[in-house]
Amino acid sequence: MLLNESVGECDSIAVEEYPSRAVIDLGAIEHNAAVLRQDGPTCQHMAIVKADAYGHGLAQVTLAAARVGFTWFGAAQLAEARRVRAVLDRAGYSRDDVHILTWLGPSDTTWRGAIDDDIDVSVSVVSTLARLAASAREAGKTARVHVKIDTGMSRAGATLSTLPALASALAMSVQDQTVDVVAAWTHLARADEDSPEGLSATATQLDRFDAGLEILADAGIHPRIRHVGATSAILWHERACFDMVRDGIGLYGLSPNPAQRTARDLHFRPAMRLEANLEMIKIVEGDQAVSYGGTWTTPGPRWLGLVPIGYGDGVPRAASNAGPVSVITPTGTIRTHAVGRICMDQFMIDLGPVSDAENAQPGEQGPDLGQYHEPPAPVGSRVILFGNPDDPDTPDVPLADEWAQVADTINYEIVTRIGPRVPRVYIPATARP
Numbered sequence: 565m566l567l568n569e570s571v572g573e574c575d576s577i578a579v580e581e582y583p584s585r586a587v588i589d590l591g592a593i594e595h596n597a598a599v600l601r602q603d604g605p606t607c608q609h610m611a612i613v614k615a616d617a618y619g620h621g622l623a624q625v626t627l628a629a630a631r632v633g634f635t636w637f638g639a640a641q642l643a644e645a646r647r648v649r650a651v652l653d654r655a656g657y658s659r660d661d662v663h664i665l666t667w668l669g670p671s672d673t674t675w676r677g678a679i680d681d682d683i684d685v686s687v688s689v690v691s692t693l694a695r696l697a698a699s700a701r702e703a704g705k706t707a708r709v710h711v712k713i714d715t716g717m718s719r720a721g722a723t724l725s726t727l728p729a730l731a732s733a734l735a736m737s738v739q740d741q742t743v744d745v746v747a748a749w750t751h752l753a754r755a756d757e758d759s760p761e762g763l764s765a766t767a768t769q770l771d772r773f774d775a776g777l778e779i780l781a782d783a784g785i786h787p788r789i790r791h792v793g794a795t796s797a798i799l800w801h802e803r804a805c806f807d808m809v810r811d812g813i814g815l816y817g818l819s820p821n822p823a824q825r826t827a828r829d830l831h832f833r834p835a836m837r838l839e840a841n842l843e844m845i846k847i848v849e850g851d852q853a854v855s856y857g858g859t860w861t862t863p864g865p866r867w868l869g870l871v872p873i874g875y876g877d878g879v880p881r882a883a884s885n886a887g888p889v890s891v892i893t894p895t896g897t898i899r900t901h902a903v904g905r906i907c908m909d910q911f912m913i914d915l916g917p918v919s920d921a922e923n924a925q926p927g928e929q930g931p932d933l934g935q936y937h938e939p940p941a942p943v944g945s946r947v948i949l950f951g952n953p954d955d956p957d958t959p960d961v962p963l964a965d966e967w968a969q970v971a972d973t974i975n976y977e978i979v980t981r982i983g984p985r986v987p988r989v990y991i992p993a994t995a996r997p
């Protein structure tokens with residue numbers, strides 16, 4: 565038997581009792597929303613807040629987005645869509661004005677939770693429609709549907725060959741008023757690529773979407789809203805904007821393809837800063853292995869710093885020996901990187917050679933080696949793993965993109981995987997001009 569007992573207030577860690585934190589600049593989210601709106605000025609925008617708002621915090625980001633006028637929210641999972649509804653209800657946003665879309669749920673769900681919470685559901689197959697319509701009937705409500713067309717991602721969605729059957733089933737449910745087809749939608753696989761292959765894949769998807777809309781029209785279904793593009797389409801594919809776009813990574817201030825255009829090029833402000841306090845600093849003599857597996861060896865007597873955050877907090881272990889950091893000291897910022905393997909709760913950084921290293925005898929133990937030299941950064945200094953390099957308070961910090969590069973992943977994964985153990989701290993939008 566599975567247990568899922570609530571532990572009430574015990575599940576989040578107090579910021580003053582933890583040596584690291586993710587600082588979320590809600591003003592940056594507002595700024596990025598305005599930048600995206602400039603690029604897609606004529607259509608509606610849906611704020612994508614799935615996966616705890618890409619690690620930034622579902623409730624805070626939802627409220628910040630609602631305050632700047634978003635009336636559409638997207639969350640992948642039904643469970644998180646219901647959390648979005650609870651947050652908006654509590655803040656007094658009317659369900660008539662603010663809509664939420666979800667596109668994944670347990671395979672056996674009746675979708676009754678979506679009906680009760682007035683959440684729009686993506687429908688790709690007739691069996692989902694049947695369960696959703698049954699729940700709507702039971703509740704005496706009309707289910708709001710976004711019909712999803714698979715235009716080339718080969719993920720969810722009805723392909724052009726299965727769409728006619730789905731369309732006629734939808735038409736019947738519309739007729740008996742159990743279903744309202746609010747929207748038709750699809751998702752692009754390569755909108756972030758400006759290569760000929762990427763551009764042609766996107767063009768093919770858009771052609772198929774048009775064909776899908778015709779199939780729906782032939783069945784008498786005329787969705788009020790067509791939505792296709794996520795951040796990369798807002799930025800780079802005007803043709804994909806239709807009636808609504810879905811603002812994801814750009815809202816959080818990161819580029820969907822930093823190799824093509826950086827966050828700075830796009831005038832985005834990265835909203836998350838991940839930082840820890842330097843827990844300890846020490847001299848380690850030359851030729852000493854550092855961390856598990858001894859994958860890095862001091863090239864001479866070195867100052868090493870202990871950073872109390874690790875893969876248990878979502879820092880990727882794949883960034884061992886490489887993950888960049890900026891250490892903020894009273895005399896300036898030291899740019900350095902992880903040395904040795906990243907552990908579950910901590911990793912070491914190189915803080916440079918001990919100034920007159922020639923005085924150190926090879927093999928000599930550390931303690932009295934250090935007392936003649938000034939540590940390059942005091943214990944307690946802020947160590948910033950990533951943030952906004954254009955923030956005057958934290959100049960020259962790495963971008964999440966740099967961690968993505970050394971961990972062989974994308975910036976989306978870096979921010980999204982920052983775990984629940986790391987306290988989130990919010991800078992209110994009004995705190996900045």
Ligand SMILES: *Cc1c(COP(=O)(O)O)cnc(C)c1O
Pocket residue numbers: 612614640751793794795796810811812813814820
């Ligand atoms: C995550 C997601 C988005 C947002 O994509 P970004 O690239 O982050 O803007 C939009 N639509 C769907 C279906 C998604 O899953």
